Amino acid sequence: MKGCSASRRWAASALLVLSVTALQACVDALIVGGVATGVILAADRRPLEVMLGDERIKSAAVERIDEALKGEGHVNVTSYNHTVLLTGEVPTAQARAQVEKAVGEVPQVKTVVNELQIAGRSSAASRSNDAYITSKVKSSFLGAGKFRPTDVKVVTEAGVVHLLGLVTREEADAATEVARGTAGVLKVVRVFEYVVPPTTK
Numbered sequence: 001m002k003g004c005s006a007s008r009r010w011a012a013s014a015l016l017v018l019s020v021t022a023l024q025a026c027v028d029a030l031i032v033g034g035v036a037t038g039v040i041l042a043a044d045r046r047p048l049e050v051m052l053g054d055e056r057i058k059s060a061a062v063e064r065i066d067e068a069l070k071g072e073g074h075v076n077v078t079s080y081n082h083t084v085l086l087t088g089e090v091p092t093a094q095a096r097a098q099v100e101k102a103v104g105e106v107p108q109v110k111t112v113v114n115e116l117q118i119a120g121r122s123s124a125a126s127r128s129n130d131a132y133i134t135s136k137v138k139s140s141f142l143g144a145g146k147f148r149p150t151d152v153k154v155v156t157e158a159g160v161v162h163l164l165g166l167v168t169r170e171e172a173d174a175a176t177e178v179a180r181g182t183a184g185v186l187k188v189v190r191v192f193e194y195v196v197p198p199t200t201k
Contacts, residue, residue, distance in 0.1 A: 146174035159186035
């Protein structure tokens with residue numbers, strides 16, 4: 001009976017470890033970009049703690065924006081390597097400045113890139129079109145061959161494509177060229193941070 005009890009305890013422990021591992025894998029996939037894209041944690045140039053920090057920054061920024069705007073406007077928040085990109089629409093110049101200030105006060109934020117437009121809320125059709133453009137740009141990245149698609153994040157607002165990532169200048173230029181050549185893209189805004197290319201022996 002003791003042997004049976006020990007076996008059961010071992011099996012339960014193994015199941016717990018597997019469950020935790022599986023849960024962590026799901027969290028990592030969500031942070032990097034989702035299971036559907038097949039992106040794995042190792043493919044991101046950001047350290048894990050920075051990636052988790054970006055998620056915390058985004059969550060805190062959204063809360064502060066909601067408090068500042070009181071339901072007015074439409075603001076998208078993207079945090080990459082602790083640089084925050086703001087896109088969308090706000091009703092006034094004062095609201096635009098207020099949102100930037102609120103986000104800039106979030107702990108760990110290095111820079112706020114304020115691309116908010118003073119305009120009415122975008123329509124569902126416009127947002128759907130932006131999502132379609134983003135998917136087309138990402139698809140075009142797959143065949144580029146001059147950079148890893150997982151190193152470049154794409155955010156589209158009103159046909160304007162914003163590119164973020166930790167890339168070399170050569171990779172940034174290549175990604176920009178691909179994005180500019182994608183149908184429907186009106187403009188490309190670079191929000192890259194540049195890294196030194198790896199040395200080759």
